[in-house]
Amino acid sequence: MSDVAIRVNEVSKRYRLGRRESYATLRGVLADVVASPFQWVGRQRLGVERAQDEILWALREVTFSVARGEVLGLIGRNGAGKSTLLKVLSRITEPTTGVVELHGRVGSLLEVGTGFHPELTGRENVFLNGAILGMRRAEIARKFDEIVAFAETERFIDTPVKHYSSGMYMRLAFAVAAHLEAEILVVDEVLAVGDAAFQRKCMGKMGDVAHAGRTVLFVSHNLEAIQRLCTRALLLDRGRVDADGPAPALVARYLSAISSRARPNEWIDLSDITRLGSGPPRFVAVQYASDRAAIGFQPCTGAPLEIGVVVHSDAERDVSSLAVTLYNQLGTKLVNADSHAINLPIRLRPGRNELRIRIERLYLNPGLYRLGLWLADATVARSGPVDFIEGAFEIEVVALESDRIGLTAEAAVACEFSIRGMAAAG
Amino acid sequence: MTVPERLPPDLLAGPSGDPGRTIVIRPATGWVPLRLRELWEYRELLYFLTWRDIKVRYKQTALGAAWAVIQPFFTMVVFSIFFGRLAKLPSEGVPYPVFTYCALVPWTYFATALTQSSNSLVDHARLITKVYFPRILVPAAAVIAGLVDLAIAFVVLVGMLLWYGVTPGPAVLLLPLLALLATITALAVGLWLSALNVQYRDVKYTIPFLVQFWLFLTPVAYSSTLVPERWRALYALNPMTGVVEGFRWALLGHRAAPGPMLLISIASVLLLLIGGLFYFRRMEQRFADVV
Numbered sequence: 001m002s003d004v005a006i007r008v009n010e011v012s013k014r015y016r017l018g019r020r021e022s023y024a025t026l027r028g029v030l031a032d033v034v035a036s037p038f039q040w041v042g043r044q045r046l047g048v049e050r051a052q053d054e055i056l057w058a059l060r061e062v063t064f065s066v067a068r069g070e071v072l073g074l075i076g077r078n079g080a081g082k083s084t085l086l087k088v089l090s091r092i093t094e095p096t097t098g099v100v101e102l103h104g105r106v107g108s109l110l111e112v113g114t115g116f117h118p119e120l121t122g123r124e125n126v127f128l129n130g131a132i133l134g135m136r137r138a139e140i141a142r143k144f145d146e147i148v149a150f151a152e153t154e155r156f157i158d159t160p161v162k163h164y165s166s167g168m169y170m171r172l173a174f175a176v177a178a179h180l181e182a183e184i185l186v187v188d189e190v191l192a193v194g195d196a197a198f199q200r201k202c203m204g205k206m207g208d209v210a211h212a213g214r215t216v217l218f219v220s221h222n223l224e225a226i227q228r229l230c231t232r233a234l235l236l237d238r239g240r241v242d243a244d245g246p247a248p249a250l251v252a253r254y255l256s257a258i259s260s261r262a263r264p265n266e267w268i269d270l271s272d273i274t275r276l277g278s279g280p281p282r283f284v285a286v287q288y289a290s291d292r293a294a295i296g297f298q299p300c301t302g303a304p305l306e307i308g309v310v311v312h313s314d315a316e317r318d319v320s321s322l323a324v325t326l327y328n329q330l331g332t333k334l335v336n337a338d339s340h341a342i343n344l345p346i347r348l349r350p351g352r353n354e355l356r357i358r359i360e361r362l363y364l365n366p367g368l369y370r371l372g373l374w375l376a377d378a379t380v381a382r383s384g385p386v387d388f389i390e391g392a393f394e395i396e397v398v399a400l401e402s403d404r405i406g407l408t409a410e411a412a413v414a415c416e417f418s419i420r421g422m423a424a425a426g
Numbered sequence: 427m428t429v430p431e432r433l434p435p436d437l438l439a440g441p442s443g444d445p446g447r448t449i450v451i452r453p454a455t456g457w458v459p460l461r462l463r464e465l466w467e468y469r470e471l472l473y474f475l476t477w478r479d480i481k482v483r484y485k486q487t488a489l490g491a492a493w494a495v496i497q498p499f500f501t502m503v504v505f506s507i508f509f510g511r512l513a514k515l516p517s518e519g520v521p522y523p524v525f526t527y528c529a530l531v532p533w534t535y536f537a538t539a540l541t542q543s544s545n546s547l548v549d550h551a552r553l554i555t556k557v558y559f560p561r562i563l564v565p566a567a568a569v570i571a572g573l574v575d576l577a578i579a580f581v582v583l584v585g586m587l588l589w590y591g592v593t594p595g596p597a598v599l600l601l602p603l604l605a606l607l608a609t610i611t612a613l614a615v616g617l618w619l620s621a622l623n624v625q626y627r628d629v630k631y632t633i634p635f636l637v638q639f640w641l642f643l644t645p646v647a648y649s650s651t652l653v654p655e656r657w658r659a660l661y662a663l664n665p666m667t668g669v670v671e672g673f674r675w676a677l678l679g680h681r682a683a684p685g686p687m688l689l690i691s692i693a694s695v696l697l698l699l700i701g702g703l704f705y706f707r708r709m710e711q712r713f714a715d716v717v
Contacts, residue, residue, distance in 0.1 A: 015715065091451060091558040093714040100451040114556045118480060119485045124478075131474040133558055160485075 003211040004103060005088065005184050005215035006066040007297030012239075013084050025300055038376035058084040068183075069101075073230030073247055074219045075254050077391070079234040079274035082219045086110060089217065104215070107134060107182030113173030116294075116384075118162035119297040121284040122172055124152055129176045138281075143179045146186050151175035157352040161294075168233065171198055178205045184215045190279045201322055203228075223251045234272050240352075255329050264289040264297035268393055277387040281348055283373050289401070290362075299397045301366060302416050307337075309373060311387075313348040319386065322346050323374040326364065327391070328412055334364060338374070363414045366399045427602035458707040465560055475567035479542075480574050488558045493573035495582050498530040498540075516648055520678050524590050528677050529646040529670040531579045532608045535636045536666060539609070542553075543616030544633050547624050551717040560702075561710045565616045569609055576605065587677065597681040604672040611665040611695045617702030621709040624717050646669050650687070662690035665698065 059081045065074050075080045082162075082341045087093045089100060090108035115132040116125050126147055130140035148154055151172040153164075161169055187206070203225060204242045210229050220226055225245055226233060233250040235243040241248055267285045275282070289297040300350055307324045323338035337359050340344055346355070371392050376385040433457050485488045502523055511516045517525035543565035547554065587594070609625030623629035644666040645653075654663050661667055668691020671684035 039622055087450065087555075087714065092454055094711045096453060098452070102449040102451070104447060106449065111556045113554050115483055119482050120478065122480070128474050131471045132553065132559070134559075135470075137470050137474075160561065277649060386592065404480070 003068050004065050004101075005070070006314060007101040008062055008064050008085075008089075008105075009099045009101075010089060011059055011062045011085075011095045011100060013081075013088060013093070014056070014059060014096040015056045015058055016181065024038060035113060040156055057239050059088070062096070062236075062239070064234060064244060066240060067143065068215055069213045070232060071216045071230045072248075073216065073226035074236060075223065075226060075233055075249070075250060076236035076242070077094070077274065079238075081239040082236055083110075083188060086186050086219060089182070089186050093198075096358060097153040102184060104183030105134075105181075106184045106186065107180040108181070108186040109133070110178045110186075110188045112170060112177050116169070116173060119160055121147075121160050122157040122164070125227065126172070126176055130180075133177065133180050134182070144246065147175045147179050148172075150178065167198070170318065174198075178202070178209075182214070183317055185219070187215045187220045195403055200220075212296045213318075220331075223254070224332060227251050227330075230266040246257065251330075260304075267308075270389060270392060273389055273392065275389045277375070277385045278383060279375070279387040281311050281317060281319070281375060281390060282387045283309055283375065283392075284312045284352075286371075286373060288395060290359050295398060299362060299364075299395055301364060301397060301399050302361060305362045307357045307359070307371070309355050311348060311353045311355065311358070311375065313350055313353060315350050316376075317348045319348060319375055319377050320348050321374065321376040322355065323379065325360075325372040325374060325394075327370040329368060329370070331370075334412055335362070335370065340376075342416065362397065364397050365412060365414045366397050367412070368394050368396055432664075439507075451503065454708075454711055457704065457710070460703055460707055463561065468560055468563060471559055472563045472567055472570075475563055476570045477573035479567055483571070491574075491578050493580035496577050498527065498534040499582060501534070502527040502530055505647050515648050516649070516651070518674075518678070518681065520592055521590050524586050524592055524678070525674070526647060527583060527643075528585055528674050531576065531583050532605070532673050533641065533644060533646050533666065533670050534579060535572050535576040536608050536612050537641070538575060539569045539603055539612035540615055540619070540634055540637065542572065543568040543612065544619035544623055545618045545630060546616075548627070548630070548717065552717055556716050561713055562617070562706055565620045566613060569613045569616055571696070572612070573605070576608075580679075583677070586639065592677070593679050594677045595681075597676040597683065599704075600677075601676045604669060604676060607665070607672065607692065608669045608694065611669060614695055614699035614702045617699075617706045621706045621713075624709065624713050639685070640664070640666065657688055658687060661686035663694045665691045665695035667691055668695075708717070 059207055060083065062081070074085065075117075076082050084093070086093050086108070088111070089102070089104070090110060092108075092110070101140065113129065115129050117128070120128065123144075125141050126144065127137070131137065143419075146193050151168075151174070153168055156164065156168065161172070164172070206218075206225075206229060216229075216270040218226065218230060230247040233247040234241055235250050237256055243253060265287060267287045269285055270283050288299065288305065290299045290303045290305050292298065292300055292303055309322075319337055319339075319341035323336055323340070325333055325337075328334055337357050370390075371394070373387070373389045373392055374385060375387040487493060489496070505526045506523045510517065510526070515522070546564045546568040547561065553564075554561060619629055619633065641647075643661075643664050650658065650661065650671055652668060668684070668688040672688055675681050675684050
């Protein structure tokens with residue numbers, strides 16, 4: 001028993017989708033009771049589902065165990081049940097059936113900066129956030145200097161965090177989380193924030209943690225990180241454990257499973273796709289095309305790429321950031337065409353908005369890339385995006401002028417270059 | 427990969443604390459245990475949440491601590507004019523302003539604490555969906571944070587007692603216990619309403635009404651002697667009756683102890699609290715899913 005840190009046995013989790021809307025008001029319940037009192041009482045007693053309730057099994061009979069000191073990565077599409085599993089393990093929500101045993105002190109990081117209050121100073125937030133994550137006051141006091149040094153915010157530590165830049169805010173938030181002392185760490189994608197340098201620092205810290213003999217359960221869309229940090233991985237698909245094995249093999253298997261492609265110049269419906277965000281507004285459809293009719297408008301290296309999106313909004317709204325992102329197969333962001341970067345606020349009309357984003361020249365070598373869509377307003381640092389589809393679909397970039405690009409396209413990014421200083425030929 | 431040299435000592439130390447500690451998670455059925463020991467383990471978080479509520483309240487308001495006085499004080503002025511002067515309600519031999527302010531101090535605390543705690547879970551939805559801790563800490567912190575306002579309003583009360591030359595009797599020593607009773611009452615009701623509010627947002631809109639009705643069911647503006655003798659036991663089922671009568675007894679001196687009424691109020695609040703605790707624990711499992 002002592003060598004097992006986490007044991008998950010036949011855990012299932014059911015959500016009732018209909019419940020939230022129809023039961024959100026007392027009036028709904030009262031109307032229900034009045035309409036059919038006997039049925040209502042019967043349902044309450046027997047726990048029978050209402051016919052119109054849509055049932056979603058976010059987890060289905062998930063069984064696995066994690067040895068002490070093992071670093072386990074969880075991979076799977078959006079909606080596969082990764083986050084739900086982490087929530088069950090963190091005791092935020094309880095399983096519908098099944099049992100989980102956790103041997104040791106658990107620290108869960110499902111978000112950085114949970115409980116941060118903008119009015120409080122950096123120092124105050126460190127203590128508050130630490131306490132929320134389960135640290136003792138003495139423990140926070142002992143590590144305080146280290147946390148502040150890690151976040152590189154010494155100068156502003158007594159300034160309210162509402163005056164921080166979003167980068168500083170995130171650095172401080174991550175620093176607290178990184179100093180959490182726990183035998184079992186449950187981590188969700190907290191690394192997707194901050195600038196590149198800080199992300200590297202975070203990854204370094206995660207690596208340290210992973211190699212210090214602690215048990216870690218790690219969810220990330222960054223498959224590169226999973227491959228690097230995890231010894232073993234679990235592939236989830238629609239709530240079930242699809243595969244369990246060494247991380248590199250599973251990442252490869254996952255990649256081959258997600259290659260669903262769409263053709264240029266065709267509207268792709270996004271209504272059923274899994275997404276994050278607080279919207280409306282939401283993306284409802286997308287299409288893409290290059291300007292090369294000869295190759296069926298397929299995106300190609302060095303050519304323009306135009307992406308059309310349809311955004312549905314409930315009212316007139318201003319968004320500060322609308323972005324199209326291209327990722328490589330490992331989840332690394334390669335291209336990000338963001339309205340925020342060119343300081344172009346976007347006003348959405350109520351109803352349908354069709355917008356076109358034109359990337360003037362696509363510096364990506366031939367290969368498969370994932371396209372993501374992002375919509376956010378000014379509150380993004382605190383409340384997340386309005387709508388975020390991480391992998392809307394896959395596109396294939398082809399080479400048009402293959403003689404000039406070179407024979408092998410191992411690098412992801414294309415470049416234009418020349419070489420000088422050679423002795424004249426002949 | 428090797429362990430880098432520049433690693434903080436705590437990370438290298440590895441597992442700390444009680445190594446034999448095991449947590450078992452399984453779906454709850456029937457009555458959920460209260461897990462009071464766990465609450466004790468989380469006492470520091472209660473402290474921090476309370477401290478944050480206090481700090482934020484005073485940082486965000488322009489008048490800060492003055493609000494704690496303004497509300498009961500001006501209510502006292504209005505009551506004194508309309509109920510004291512115009513309606514000439516009896517005030518048991520003490521000047522009406524002192525008589526009503528004595529009751530307004532615990533009442534204002536109760537009304538604020540109740541409102542804050544009832545909305546607390548919904549206001550902290552993000553926290554609830556991202557971190558585990560006993561959820562009861564959230565409404566509890568809201569109730570405790572209000573005690574600072576109570577203390578500030580109390581300072582004005584002392585000033586008024588001096589001004590009107592009212593001397594408290596020995597019962598004044600029981601005042602902390604009476605304040606505790608007010609706190610427990612706010613917590614007990616707050617537990618019910620905050621848990622209900624997660625499920626049914628209507629609760630939020632009901633609270634202002636509830637507080638208003640409750641004010642008239644409590645002897646704040648009038649004396650409980652106006653209530654017919656045979657209805658008093660029923661009347662005292664409202665825990666705030668006991669609190670308010672207790673405050674007057676402790677502060678205004680030479681009055682008979684509101685013994686039976688106070689006891690009924692205490693019994694009533696204990697029932698409300700125990701029920702609230704179990705109800706809250708039962709609903710707690712679903713907070714993160716529905717909030």
